Amino acid sequence: MNIYILLFLEFFKTGLFSIGGGLATLPFLYDIADKYPWFDRAVLADMIAVSESTPGPIGINMATYVGYETGGILGGILATVALVLPSVIIIIIIAKFLNKFNENKIVKSAFYGLRPAVTALIATAGFEVLKISIFTFEKFAQSHNIVDIINIKSTVLFASLFFITKKFKTHPLGIIAGSAVVGIIFKF
Template identity: 60%
Template sequence: MTIYLLLFVEFFKTGLFAVGGGLATLPFLYDIADKYPWFDRAMLLDMVAIAESTPGPIGINTATYAGFHAGGILGGFVATFGLVLPSYIVIVIIAQVLAKFSKNPIVLAVFYGLRPAVTGMIAAAGYSVAKVAMLHTENFTGLSSLAGLFNLPALLLFAVLYFLYVKFKKHPIVYIAGGAIAGILLKL
């Protein structure tokens, strides 16, 4: 299979099964990172950071970035198209039948079950990102090394930005920019 066909198939599967939006694609992207040499898990976190700080949906931005990294401009297009196509197909089908079946108990039960499943997938993705961003799991060898497990500057930055967001509710770009500036200052 050519790289473009592989990109299309992998991102089509991701788009088909990652119900719940961009962060729900992360478990699938981790699987792709483990399966192919296109990008690794560390690069995936960089992709997520870039995708979060650029306009557009995170899943699409990440697919474009990953596809571009794997196969250039055409790879970015193919991966993005593969990710988006299942949603388009499903929405067209749903639009045709939802009005007719919107009060159906089975349809209502499906949506009732999908909500917690999607929430769980997003929580798992959040945990995966938080683990890499705020913990040094590679340093943890037991309880004696517990202090080395935590990335204290990252945890402090998270706590401050979270507090500021809850208190002031500014646009997310303010907090993303604040995190970027803090990262520069902490690493210089």
């Protein structure tokens, strides 16, 4: 199948079913990483970090990146449009009908039922990010030593930032900047 058609279909599906925004796209992006050679889970973890520190939602940034890397400028535009298009279509349809059914119990119940589903998608994505950044299963598979499963530097950074975030009223940009500095120090 043509790469542009695949990009469009995969990111359209992601946009259609990832209700709740950027973080809700992550399970779909992990699925794409497993299905195609466009990017792997490690690149996805890096892109999550980049997407969180740049303007725009994770899904849009990731669609643009993957589309560009896979199919050039046309691929980047196509993947981005494909991700956004379902939301635009759905919003137009809902806007037409929602005013008529705004007080309907079924409509209210449907929105109430979507909240836990979105929470589960975001929690799943958070768990996947935690697995990639804190745990190193590749080393464990090679050595079978339980100590090798935990990335000590990442765990210390995670625990420190979690403590600072909970203890002090720290601005998110300060945490991001501090994390980047510590990451650079740990790398070298």
